[in-house]
Amino acid sequence: MTGSVAELFFLAFFGLAAIWFGIVVFRTHSMVRSALALLFSQTAIGAMFLVMQAEFLGVLQIMMMATEMSVMALFMVMFMMDPGGMGAMDMSHQKRLSLRAGGVGLLAALAVSWLPDWGPAAINIPSAARQTELLGIELLGRSMFIFESAGLTILTSMIAATMVAIAPRKSGVTHDC
Amino acid sequence: MLGANQGMMSGLRRLIANAMARDLCGFVVPGPDVARAHGLDFAGAGLHLAATPRHANVLVVVGPLPVGLLDAATVAYAQMPRPRAILALGANLIDPLPPADATGPLTQDGLVGALAQLRRVLATEAFSSEVSDFDAPVLQTRIEYTCPMHPEVLSDEPGNCPKCGMTLLPKETSAGGHSGHQPKESTPVHPPPATAEAPAQDTCPMHPEVLSDEPGNCPKCGMTLLPKETSAGGHSGHQPKESTPAAVHAAHNHTVHATAEAPAQYTCPMHPEVLSDEPGKCPKCGMFLVPVEEKAVDHSGHAGHEGHTGGEVIDGIEPHFMSMVDLTRNMPASADGLKMEWIEVPFGPFFPGLAGGLGLSLTLDGDAVAETQVQGAVNEAITAKGMSPAEFIDHFANLSPLSPVASRQLACLALENAAGIAVDNKTATARTATVERERIASHLGWLVNLATQTGLVWMERRAAALQLSVQAASRDQILANAGSLRMFLHRLNKTPLLRTKLASNGRITQGVSLLGPVARAQGLALDARTDDAVYEALGFEVLTQDGGDALARLYQRCDEIGQSLELIARAKGLAVAQIESLDGVSGTGKAVVETPRGAAHLTVELDGGTLANAMYQLPCAAHMELLGDMIKDQEIGDALVAIGSLDLSPWGLPA
Amino acid sequence: MNIVIILLTLAMGVYFIAIVEGWAVHGRISLSRPALSALALFGRESLLVRTPDRLFFEAGPILLLVVGLLAMAVIPLAPGLIITDLATGALFLNAALAYVLVALIMAGWGPNGGYAMIGGWRFLGQFIAYAMLIVMPITAVAMRAESLSTTVIVTSQAQLWNVFYQPIGFVLFVLAAMALAWLPPLDLPNAPGDLAGGFEAEYTGVRLAVLRLARMVIILAMAGAIVTFYLGGWLGPWLPGWLWSIIKMLIVTTAMLTTGRLVPRVREANLLAAGWKLGIPLALANIFLVGVIALVVDI
């Protein structure tokens, strides 16, 4: 039972950390801080995966988000008026609506997670090495089509995104509109 | 020791102080190149050099510095962490710097002696329980408060902006007390920090220093770099140079509000024929109508400032919304079409790899150079009137510390021409050979800088050692050294990737009159030596390259080193030009000498044995003008290499 | 016990790196200089720049050090001599090293200075160039070992070291490792010639000491990764396994620290072009070749 208590504790700890960092994302004025808060939120989620014994996914999440959020930070600095947050500028709108939507979403999701009877917890978790192996078999076996589609999707979106993002040829179009 | 760190000299601290005394790390002003030209060998003396004063604990002052550089050196000193010491070689007046902790003459022995002296001082006095702050007028700042949105609001007191009610933010201005904003002299916006440890440190952020928490731009809030928009109505064309430190969005709010107050018309983005006085949806396609822009601008004149906090609501746009479109409208766009904020970063006057004293200020768009400002001359012009010839020669040679021999030669030639003295052929040849020796040393010094810029450590060390060995060597020593010199050049040519790094970098597009190796690398056979009978007798021929880029300049200088070696071999001796006295002679004389950087001209007027007037033209002035176009849109590393490839000497140029 | 031994090795390795780097930069071998420099740094004032992002300024060096230590945790020195033998060790190494980028961006952003900020963001560009060249060669290594565990990867090389089995992957990984540890000629984030120290430029005293220590730990971790993935880890005749690991790591660090200084610093755009146009196709070819060989030959 101690294992379960420890698991519960770490789950809650990292989970609350993730939520807290998630809130920081929208409360800080500095854009780099905002992006890095999101990174730490995602890292805490990765740690939650580790607590839930999904080792591969946890490490993967921690790894992927480092890059993703660093790029995010760069874009924040590029595209915001006040990336250092010195002006303490308010960058939000329709606050009340958003708060309400968030609150309703929270209540609904909480109700769904606590009300139903989820049945007994599974006991036998495959070991980390076995999980990785099983996941590989799953990916390259039954779910291969989905996996390959995902791969193609990401390739397509990479190419498309690059196409959209590169500078258009100058053909008398001014950028001053 | 004035730069001691806070703390009692306890046992552990004694140990640390001893370690510090043995691990000296120097920051050289005006630069290692000038020091080497004076024959100083820091590596030989056991002094490591740091790229920034933050990582150094000794400020090495080499030779007398002009006032502007002394101020910059003071800032560098203030940026060094304590304990810090000053080592002055051949420099007596270093005000506003505190007095030197160790001094010596400007020779290698002087350096070694001064270092030993400094080690003793550091080992015993690195820590002190009473530490006073270092302060100098050049470090003073004054805090002003300004509104991030309304830069025109300036106040000496903290408070709220009278226009929009936002909290005013502090920004620093220099104590000079001008209220006009110059980008150089202020750092915006964060609240003043609580200095962390140790004695409060005056890290003056405001000067063209090798350090970077500097002038005028907060790289974080970047707002400093926004164009200044002056009036509510018209966008008055941006002037990036004059941007004020605090964020400048004076105009944009007004425009947005204007759309609300004016009876703006709304139209459908798809159906321009649909016009409406009310916001809403298009009757044809259901899209939101957008305000017609020109109308809004027309009316912005009377929009005024009232109602800033008022509650006018435009459909879809919240009150107080700051329009980014307006903010970015007049911002300069980079080559890739994105309008990004630019930061202005000083490079020099003590930047590693650039000529010592060369002050640049690059406006960077990302890490590409958008604009270049050269801070120009580092020393005052000499007033020749009334000087004796010997005095003038010394002054003129000191004017360009990177090539004093060629300057001396030039001064002597001009004076001899004025006095009508003829020099016998042997002496003339020997003098010429000395100039050629300096050319070798100077080109090697340039190679050291190139190596510093490109991170080729072996080349830096080797070239510096060769430069020091050639600089003051006799003819026989040089010829004995010629083999290793040629081998070095050979290895340099074989360095992988150096060719690709330099090729097609630093091309010159402008039609500026070029001089010296830069011109010859461009394929122009311009050389003052061609008209010189002495050189003709030595069998001199002009060498050229036709690349016109940094690589061609490298090859050109390597070839010239080889050529100079041959010239020295053909000449039978070395002699430095000198003139004893020219009593009672009057006359005018002109001379031209091909210095390592190009032809230098001098005209002197003698009046009764003293100088009446001297007019000179040193080679780098024309090249300075090349910088802006040459490095535009280049990545910083490339830009610095391109600047370096011109081998600029900022010394003795007209201000 | 393992931890103590590994930390001791780490300390020795770091000192060795400091000596070699002093030799590479200043041209002379001094056994005492690194210790003196470290002591001197502790005695110096640790300045806070005028208007920093204090949180990032402080956190950057520490995160860098933590990342280096985490990466070391999955490097086996001998069978059983490893801090944690994770089932996903190779991926974990990767994940830890991704945070080098985060630490450098923090350290670059924190001091509020031009050089530092450019240095930090430059490393992001550099990361985009080398990141795939870390992941893809490791993939090929894991394919041969049929495991992500670092100890299994070492034992899989008993018959033939991976450096001979997949030389393309080895070359790519070494280059990527040098880029990751910002060793010359890939030292773009702190390039002394362009940026006067880059992200390091504003750090002094103890903070600078931590930053430099962290960097050395990262170099050592990368050398450990190269040895583990390609040079057969502890495998070798006559000597005990841990000694082999250490010898190999020291040789690799020396090579990494010295060879790069013979070529000029690479420009970021060229690095990106090389990484994506040449490196990634080669890495994919490497994966393909390894797959074919693994199916056909039984070694």
Place this chain on the structure above:
Amino acid sequence: MIVELSVALSIGAGLFAVGLYGALSQTNLVMIMMGIELILAAALVNLVAFWRYLHPDAMSGQMFVLIVMTVMAVEMAVGFAIAIARFRSRGSVEMEEARELKG
């Protein structure tokens, strides 16, 4: 009743709520993307929790997580591409100023 599962799901709910609030309330495209990232992260937490506490043998749960991670990456790529293109043409990525995208 599995407490751990419910706790994990509640954390997912919290992340979802924060993300939703962010995505709705922010005016800047990049900030909105951050909100979406949080929402997707909430989904990840739920997927892993269900896999762990209900069906640890079925690897399709983990595979689904991988797919969602891919979706996150795709979302980033496409979002940034739109951001760059918009910034290039209009000088802004503020959603208030992108009303033609709302129609």
